[in-house]
Amino acid sequence: MSLAASKNVFQSDRAKIEALFEQLHRAYAEHNADAIVSAYTKDALIYDLAPPLLHRGLDVKSLGEWLATWDGPLEMDMQDYDITVDEHLAVATALGKMHGTQQGEHREIWLRTTFVLRKINGQWLISHDHASVPFYMDGSFRAAIDLTPESK
Amino acid sequence: MSLAASKNVFQSDRAKIEALFEQLHRAYAEHNADAIVSAYTKDALIYDLAPPLLHRGLDVKSLGEWLATWDGPLEMDMQDYDITVDEHLAVATALGKMHGTQQGEHREIWLRTTFVLRKINGQWLISHDHASVPFYMDGSFRAAIDLTPESK
Numbered sequence: 504m505s506l507a508a509s510k511n512v513f514q515s516d517r518a519k520i521e522a523l524f525e526q527l528h529r530a531y532a533e534h535n536a537d538a539i540v541s542a543y544t545k546d547a548l549i550y551d552l553a554p555p556l557l558h559r560g561l562d563v564k565s566l567g568e569w570l571a572t573w574d575g576p577l578e579m580d581m582q583d584y585d586i587t588v589d590e591h592l593a594v595a596t597a598l599g600k601m602h603g604t605q606q607g608e609h610r611e612i613w614l615r616t617t618f619v620l621r622k623i624n625g626q627w628l629i630s631h632d633h634a635s636v637p638f639y640m641d642g643s644f645r646a647a648i649d650l651t652p653e654s655k
Numbered sequence: 656m657s658l659a660a661s662k663n664v665f666q667s668d669r670a671k672i673e674a675l676f677e678q679l680h681r682a683y684a685e686h687n688a689d690a691i692v693s694a695y696t697k698d699a700l701i702y703d704l705a706p707p708l709l710h711r712g713l714d715v716k717s718l719g720e721w722l723a724t725w726d727g728p729l730e731m732d733m734q735d736y737d738i739t740v741d742e743h744l745a746v747a748t749a750l751g752k753m754h755g756t757q758q759g760e761h762r763e764i765w766l767r768t769t770f771v772l773r774k775i776n777g778q779w780l781i782s783h784d785h786a787s788v789p790f791y792m793d794g795s796f797r798a799a800i801d802l803t804p805e806s807k
Contacts (some may be wrong), residue, residue, distance in 0.1 A: 542669045548737075548748055550767040554799050555806050556750055557735070557767060583709070585700075587771075592741035596700055596783060598708055615674050615702040615709060617769050617785045618751045619739075619746050631748060635787030637706045638798030646790035646798050647706050654707050 513588040520586055520593055520620060520627050526551050532576040536567035544621065550633040577603040579603065582652055584604070591621040598652055599634075612636065613636045657713075665740040672738055672745055672779050674770060684728040688719035695781045696773065704766070729755040733786055745772040745779065750804055759770040764788070764800050 523542055526644045529581045530538035549558050570577065581597040595618040602611040619631035660685045675694055682690035701710050722729065747770040747798040754763040771783035788801045 526697075550769070550787065550789075552789060553792045554802055556765060556789065556802050556804060587744060589741040589744035589772075592739055592744050592746065594744065594746065594783065596785075601720050613708060615785065615787075617771070617783065618701070619748075619769070619771075621739075631746065631769065633748075633767060633787070635700075635702065635767075635785070636790065637704055637708065637798075638788065638790070640705045644798045644800055646796045648790075648796055649706050650706055652708060 506539070509525050516588045516593070516622065516627065517586060519585070520588065520595065522530050523620075523627055523629075524581075524595070528579055531570070534567070534573070536563045536570055539566060543632070544623070547629055548631045550631075550635070552636070560619040572605055574604040574607065577601065591622045593622075595620065613650050613652065658803050668740045668774065668779065669738060670739065672747065675779055675781075676733075676747065680731055683722070683731050686719070686722040686725070686729070688715045688722055691718060696775070699781055700783045701788070702766065702783075704788070723758055726756040726759065729753065742776045745774075746770070747772070752798075765802050765804065779793070 526538060527542050529535070530542075532567060538564045544562050546559045547561065549561065550556070551558065578601070580600040580602070582600070584595070584597040586595045595616075597616050599614045599616050601614060602609070604610070614634050614636060617631075617633040618629050619622060620627045621630045636650065639645045639647055678690060679694050681687070682694075692715045695713050698711045698715065699711065702708070703710065730753070732754070734752070736747070736749040738745060738747045741789040748770075749768050751766045751768050752763060753766060754760070754761070766786050766788060769783075769785040770781050772779045773782045788802065790797055791797045
């Protein structure tokens, strides 16, 4: 059975994964660090926007402190959203527009996001999260935080 | 059957995927753009180091031109290498040290890499490739191209 042929088989898994991302979306908007952390496995492999190169698991305290730097809701709008579901493993990719207000200033940044999920005792959890922006190879090595999906 | 319990079932798939990455490793060293492209699906989703945010499929011509900017072998050493294999979907994550000589200068950069693979007619191909470095959130927005796995 191919992934395409098995699409209907995994409809309820797909629905569970979509519900998990809706939970995440609300949790960012509401600064609910506990709800974010509960979507991840304890030792999830995190390739974050900021150094170091990787860390394991989300820390609820530092996540809460970071959320508190935003005045009001932190929104994550997804585009080019795609989920592939297999028996025990799923992958979701999307471009995400993270936007909100920090210290009175509107901020908006487009990210590339890759989420890997595992089905553990019937529950889907994020086991890997890779978020990034590219960087300019013009010698400046600036992070490309000013791109949009339309940028060439 | 859990992913852990199914580990032995997927041994031959794992071996095929490892062979694919060995093929990629040799292809970078030998500047063989065709061999690199043949490891990917035609419409693979690429989140590359350089802008734009995403592109679809590898272009053999521009890949060949980029490889030609390196004097001699371009090496990719992997660390913290992990492969998870399911029925038709697999994920490989690693930190990669990309190093070689460009215009007489030694260059070395640590990347985070996430590869998603699909089994299509019995053959594993890369359908998604996300490579990145973090960036410094000290107001400089510099790409963090000077990190190592030991960096805090």
